[in-house]
Amino acid sequence: MPWSIGEKASGFGGTLQWGGQIRFGGQPELFPRTMSLSRSQHALRTNAATGVLAALAMLLAGCGGEEANNMARFGGGPPLVVTESVLLGDITDNYTALATARANEAIDVTPRVSSVVSAIRFEEGQSVNEGEVLVELDSREIRADLDLAEANLRERRSRYGRLETLAASQVVSEVELEEIQAQLQVAEAQVNSARARLEDTIIRAPFSGEVGLRRISIGGLVQPNTVITTLDDTAVMKIEFSVPEEYLSVMREDLAIEATAAAWPDRAFTGTVTSVDSRVDPMTRSLAVVALMPNEDGALKPGMFLQVDISRRRENVVLAPEAALVPRQGRQFVYVVDEGRAEERQVSLGSRRPGQVEILGGLQPGEQIVTQGVQRIRDGLPVRMAGAPTGPPTGGSAAGARTPAGPRQ
Structure with missing residues (x-):
């Protein structure tokens, strides 16, 4: 049916306005002018009008501002x-350091001379005292050398005594007496050397501790680099660990610490810091710390893994x-x-x-x-x-106003 642009379109709340020009008979005509449209043109214009109104609604919403x-x-x-x-x-910072338990004193027991083992005086795992005999080596050859050195010393002393008497009556010159005196000193040194080597055939504990496994047998030949056993002083354990350099301010001597071990999950071990390294490791930015921890019952063993909890308080x-x-x-x-x-x-x-x-x-x-x-x-x-009065912001445009929504704390 005929429909003119100037009429109200069905479904719209107003008159559709057109801002363009349409030619009639080759001459441009401005709207509004009555124009007959076919049904297909009517539907096309209706859809276009719907799109225009939707875009207009979105534009109006945007003009209202994001707020x-x-x-x-x-x-x-x-x-x-x-x-x-x-x-x-x-605030209190807590840091868990990974520590290793080491014996307060620990050595590999080795001989000083080469000889054959003649006696073993310890049992594996035995606690020994300082100076107690652990191993005896064959000393027959060394004893013979000692006897020879002592005999030579006696002979030198006797000769020196005779020449000293003659030198008093000027029968013997001072030069001869000095030569005999030098020989006497050499003989005394040889005796001392033989006695020291003889003493080295008796291997003693240098400190009190617990011996480890026996690694020799009677009749075996041992050399100065042969490990006979180990000796550890485990009555007191050294706990070695590192802490970040941020904890340098709390690390000091006599600081009490507490450690735990996986082998004893329900037990805490206490000790005190005895030394703090004077340098920070430039690679790890950490500080080495050593603490001593009593171990009378032997619960801690050298090489055990422990965790040490370190705390620092900051204000x-x-x-x-x-x-x-x-x-x-x-x-x-x-x-x-x-x-x-x-x-x-x-x-x-x-x-x-x-x-x-x-x-x-x-x-x-x-x-x-x-x-x-x-x-x-x-x-x-x-x-x-929460607790501030309700209501929209006031005192300016929606785009630029800054109105407090409540008291500033």
């Missing part, structure tokens, strides 16, 4: 959030509620309420404790950060803190 859209989304007012203050407080640390953190792509953010608006900030984290986290950068003490309601806000959006 208007947000207000409509959240019920016509700023979203309600719960905030907490950034505080200064104390005036910036602390924030852990619930305020918003992780995103490996970084951490918080929302700070500033003059009634949410401000997104990236923060650097330090140590943690239940419910709180140390802030290394990005926040200052006293600032208010959102702990509840972070899902409903984003950077720059007006917010209302």
